[in-house]
Amino acid sequence: MIKLVIRRGRLEDLDGIAALEQVCFASPWSRESLYRDMAENQMAMYFVAELDEEVVGYLGIWLVSEEGYINNVAVSPSHRRRRIGSALIEAMLEATQAEGIIAHTLEVRTGNEAAKRLYEKFGFKEAGLRKGYYEDNGEDAVIMWRY
Structure with a gap:
């Protein structure tokens, strides 16, 4: 049986994370942007989900003062509905x-x-709206907070 592994992300995971960006998001981060964030941003922390040594999910967060800004959570479409997103959030909350x-x-x-x-399952609550936030289609974004 293949076991899900959740661990801190490393630069060696960059290709897997960049591939997830391409399949999961309409406006994906570039590989270069991800590299700079992982390699140079002292506030950035990444977590990956691995199945059989393949990166099937990731979460990126920036730690600013006493707050964590989650910038991306992605799970491969072929691996969704397996609690991978939940496992990533649990690991991130514990670490942060x-x-x-x-x-x-x-x-x-x-x-x-x-x-x-x-x-919401992890205690996040809707706190506001950013009108036209997403560049690809102008969709609004719900701002959520967890205290």
């Missing part, structure tokens, strides 16, 4: 709270009901 983070925030597309339900 150990670092002194007391609040977490993120933006999610207004139409992404599955993602909103996932975040």
Whole structure:
């Protein structure tokens, strides 16, 4: 049986993370942007989900003062509905709270009901709206916070 492994992301994971960006998001981060964030941004922390040594999910967060800004959560479409997103969020919350983070925030597309339900399961609550936030189609973003 193949076991899911959740661990801190490393530069060696860059190709897998970049590939997930391409299949999961309408406006993906470039490989170069991901590299700079992972290699140079001291506030950035990444987590990956691996199945059989393949990166099937990832989460990126920036730690600013006592807050964590979740910039991306992605799970391969072929591996969704297997609690991988939940496992990534659980690992991130445990690690960031150990670092002194007391609040977490993120933006999610207004139409992404599955993602909103996932975040609500972990105590995130809707706190505002960013009109026209997404460049690809002008969709609004729901701002969510967890304290």
